[in-house]
Amino acid sequence: MNAVTPESAATSPDRLRLTEIFLSLQGESRSIGWPTVFVRLTGCPLRCQYCDTAYAFHGGQWWDYDGILAEVAGHGVRHVCVTGGEPLAQKRCIGLLQRLCDAGYEVSLETSGAMDIAEVDPRVSRVLDIKTPGSAEVERNLWSNIALLTAHDQVKFVICSREDYDWAKAMVAEHRLVERCEVLFSPSFSQVRPRELADWIVADRLPVRFQLQLHKILWDDEPGR
Numbered sequence: 001m002n003a004v005t006p007e008s009a010a011t012s013p014d015r016l017r018l019t020e021i022f023l024s025l026q027g028e029s030r031s032i033g034w035p036t037v038f039v040r041l042t043g044c045p046l047r048c049q050y051c052d053t054a055y056a057f058h059g060g061q062w063w064d065y066d067g068i069l070a071e072v073a074g075h076g077v078r079h080v081c082v083t084g085g086e087p088l089a090q091k092r093c094i095g096l097l098q099r100l101c102d103a104g105y106e107v108s109l110e111t112s113g114a115m116d117i118a119e120v121d122p123r124v125s126r127v128l129d130i131k132t133p134g135s136a137e138v139e140r141n142l143w144s145n146i147a148l149l150t151a152h153d154q155v156k157f158v159i160c161s162r163e164d165y166d167w168a169k170a171m172v173a174e175h176r177l178v179e180r181c182e183v184l185f186s187p188s189f190s191q192v193r194p195r196e197l198a199d200w201i202v203a204d205r206l207p208v209r210f211q212l213q214l215h216k217i218l219w220d221d222e223p224g225r
Helices: 065-073 093-102 143-148 162-174 194-204 214-219
Strands: 015-025 035-041 061-064 079-083 106-112 125-130 154-159 182-187
Touching: 015 065, 035 065, 061 065, 065 093, 079 093, 093 106, 154 162, 162 182, 162 194, 182 194
Parallel strands: 035 079, 079 106, 106 125, 125 154, 154 182
Antiparallel strands: 015 035, 015 061
C-alpha cells in the first residue's frame, strides 16, 4: 500500500484521505453490475438520516495520487467509482478524477447535491444525489449544479416516503431534469418498499429509472462491498 505519512501529508500537493479502495460490482447508477474499483474518500459535511457509510466520516489514511492509481491498476478492471463520504469535500479529488480519466478508466463520481461540480473533469460521469426532504439535508442542495449537468451525468433521488416521491417528481418537472440527463429513483432501504415505489412510477408513467442497490441485495451492508 502506497500511503503517505502524516508528516508529509500536510505539505503534499497530491494527497487525499481515503477510507478504502476495493473491487466489487457497481450496485447502482447507469453502470450497475460492472466490476468496479471503488475509491472511498474520508469525510462528509452532510448527515443524511439514511446514510449507510457513516464509517467513512472519520479516520482513513493519506494516499498520494500515484499510490491510488497503482492500487486501482492492480485490480485489472476499467470502471472506477470515486465515492465517500462526500468526495468533493476534499479539494484534491478534482485532480484524482483527472488522473483516472487520463489513465483511460471509465470514471464515475458519486456526490451529494451540496457540492459544486463545476470543476469536475467532463469525462467523468457525475452521479448527483439530490437530497429529498426525508433525507434531513434538503436545505443543503446546491441548485446551481443543475445547469451544469449533461447527458453524460446522472441525478439520483433516494425516496423515503410518498411525500418524498411527490417532491422529487415536482423537482424533475420544475428543472426539466429528464431533458438534461438520466434520472434515477431509489427506495430508501427499510423506509419504502421497492414494489411501492415501482408502482408509483408506473402509475405516473414517470420517465425515470427505478433502481435498487444491488450490493445490498448481494452483501447486505457489509463494508468494502
